[in-house]
Amino acid sequence: MLLRLAMAFISLMFAAAGAGAGAQDSRPPASQCQLIAETLPSASFAAYKPSEDIVSRQFAALPENVTITFLGHSTFQIDTPGGISIATDFNGWLRMPRVPDVVTMNKAHSSHYTLSPDPAIVNVLHGWNDEKPGEKIEHRLVVGDAYIRNVSTDIRTWGGDFERNGNSIFIFEVAGLCIGHLGHLHHELTDGHYAEIGRLDIVMVPVDGGLTMGADSMSRTIKRLRSALILPMHRTGPPVRDFIAMFDQSFDVKISESRGVTVSMRTLPRKPLILVMQGM
Template sequence: MMLRLVLSTMVLSVLTGGALAQEAQRPQVSQCQLIAEKIPNVQYANFTPSASGAPALTLAQVQEDVVITFVGHSTFQIDTPAGISIATDFNGWLRTSRTPDVVTMNKAHSSHYTLNPDPAIGAVLHGWNEAQPGEPIEHRLVVGDAYVRNVPTDIRSWGGAMEPNGNSIFIIEVAGLCIGHLGHLHHELTDTHYGEIGRLDILMVPVDGGLTLGADSMSRIVKRLRSALILPMHRRGPPIETFLSMFDDSFDTQISDNRGFTVSMRTLPKKPLILVLQGV
């Protein structure tokens, strides 16, 4: 997969003393939100070469490869160019290849979180507010070359009622990439949500067909975000073809023999690609 997109900006923050701060010491500007214009007519900017045609940054100036591995269920391991490891929807029993520096969690089911994470994990980010249930939680964490933030969403309780701000969409910004994990999403997104999310180059989307959202509703979210790479996850019951059938030929699809891949801004596909990793 090749791309003519140019890496224009990279967020870097160097850890000192080997300790991970739970929150950034200074306000961090999201490179993914900056290109989102006024709601409700959210529009997304394109990356273009400079006027001279030369890249904004060369390979010699920046490390850009990010490794993404599907661990299982809704857990992905994201390894950054600077060696930071981030695990999504970390539940403690799906094992990553190394102890993560950062884990994100959602509380919809026990398969999406653990209240007893390995103490060696540097930062544990809950998608819900433990201290003030119902109130949104906010994470703005800079770790090495990664910036992790969240957009709170509601969840459906076991009784069927909606719990406000019970989960989060987590967004990892690294090496110019905007990577979004929808978590255990239970409702369609509003214009405000889309504005808070901004651009997503890579989207991790649940495709269970009803435990989260039905395929039709979820496909509308995917089509509006129009990420370059769409990674299905959280598949239970319906065959993956049920989800894939919601998209026309404006999206490519690929069934991979591998659980992971390496990606950068320069190698994102030109046309949106739904990439089904091994194990999904």
């Protein structure tokens, strides 16, 4: 916990300093959710180990709350401490109170994307490659205090075949949190996928039980990700309890009375929590 607080504190300092910056920075961003340093063969790192009390006091002085609102189907609105608004799997008909700064899309079905978004949306990120179908698309984007990246996966076509790299898991790094949206995930992830993803504190997971992956396969994915907060989405057909039934007592379950949750690194549940929001 101390290490994660320290990492979050460093991330928040950079976010607070750069929240007013433009959408793109000339320097390539670095993910604080990927554990890439441990894979370097011959590097030595300086160690700084402040007390948790010091980190907590300094951490409390920085903007840290992220609000996530379930709009419907697989669309969430993510509002950052710096005032950036992001919509996931944006389809154009699930409306937000304001025009989002960023929208992400996946092309499995028309309920996950639109080819005619509001022109006022500055950053429209497709989870597939328009110019070279079948090849990976790569997004590495800084917008205000949010860093947005993706990990490509395959999708299943209506005919039952697989289309390479038609889906993206989008990852939003905000206020020290690593927030992942699995999109229209159709297959279990490989070790390479997990390495690209890194840590996910919060994960948005489809629980339809078959249009994406079956509940058993999806639950194995969630258990391996070890996220603190699991937000079910994309319920079509089977009730969400079929997904919940795949988890033992090491996971808490809560049915929320609202469509939104406000969370920070300090308020993440210590025991993994499956939070079912209103509208599911």
